Amino acid sequence: MTSALMSPSTSRLTGKCVLVTGATGGIGLAISELLHASGATVYVTDIDQERAESLAGALGERARFVRLDVTEEAGWAAVAAAMEDAGDRLTTLVNCAGAALRRSIADTTLDDFNRIMELNLVGTFLGIRLAARRMVDHGAIVNISSVNGVLPTAGLGAYVASKSAVSALTRVAALELADRGITVNAVCPGSIDTAITDSADFADTDWDAYVRTIPVGRRGAPVEVAQAVLYLASDESRYVTGTDLVIDGGIAAGRFAGRPRSTQ
Template identity: 40%
Template sequence: MTSPAEPTGPGRVLNAPMTAVHPELRGKAAVVTGAARGMGARFAAALAARGVGVVGADIEADAMAVTAKEINAGLAGTDAPGRVVAARVDVTRAEEHEAVARKALEEFGRLDFWVNNAGIFPFAPVEEISPEQVGATLAVNVEGVLFGAQAAARHMKEGGAIVNMSSVSAVRVRRGRGAYCTSKAAVAHLTESLAVELGDRGIRVNAIAPGFIDTEMTRWVQDDPEALRHALDTVPLHRLGSPEEVVGPLLFLLSDSARYVTGHSIAVDGGSRHV
């Protein structure tokens, strides 16, 4: 039965915060790319609230600085020792990932977690996909993940964890998203490759594969009633997910609760991959 406090109707989103604490995260350090807004900002805030020192990195440096300031202001007066430090990164440039990793070491003296969240979501019918779109999508969504993992692995010790952002689109075709779907399928397979090779060093690598989550990236669905209806028809839970519902799996994958979990993509999609 639906609680009176829960939202109802098409497109409803459950935004209740996750109650998972994971005290073992306290005092550790993380990098989150694409952290200026959307899920990346939520990830940074959730980690900092649990005592993690976070370098939030984004190509939009000014927006990242504002987000870091807002998160830190929200933590003022709490007992959480975590904080967010802003950095700029162009994820298509390997050397900039290295600079972000070194910033984490300078600020926090360690690097335990790396979240490859930055990505782009281009649209074009298949006959209109340009070489430029393919190149940009693979550069950000795939090379950006690889370069981030490389930088993380160079500085992490045994017990480190990397989480990549894949998508339900890695296993489901979405019209007009050929370049995007291809890139996310590549991320899913790259995650497995990284898990195998970095496992020798005790570093775990997993991915999260969101479905329709209430972020700016899916605003086009919510602004089109017909598109929203069609989208919800493919989701067994018949609602959009919230960024908070992606935070929970992220915390799990970084925590000791997942210390024997590597090489997996966890779908956070309301079951849509099965429809």
């Protein structure tokens, strides 16, 4: 075990077969690149087939692409069939596809609410279910939740509901799959600079003011989330299951109203 912990980073995931959803988005891309560089075979999946194909091409050997809309049950079955045809056995699933909605509860339509729940929660459920049915023993499931799954923000009702449910479902899956050596964990990013906040919903966000509420003093980079996923996907975390690993620059540590002036 000790030698496995000390193995070089390029071989941390050698022999693993990873499926990443939402793989071409800001965080999904960083995860796909890092896990691939760490030796895994990576199934790059996304609703955007063109981007998935191009990413798999750029990664090269050990990368495959499949178009997957995570909300479609049949799509998950098709990915499983594609893996079987290629002789690949799923060891690791990263449920990363997701979207945000910034809207007060009063202004949220039922369609909007359902759309966010369908993508963030139902898509994750379908992935976990596929893994529970097909994953080899001693596998790993990593669900990308959010700091909003543990610390709600006003104006993100549907998102908060979906992500706290993802974190809860993660714990149930961890309990159910522990005897097979399958770990199930959530990674909860804080504010990471990606296209997720590019929509009109976030257009009036004062990012400078927002950053002042982050104890570390900056937004996170996608690769900082990917590093946490790498740990949870590797054999170094075999005894870690059912956790929310928060990667947020200290947002969830407590209410941050700036630092007191130091006299030292």
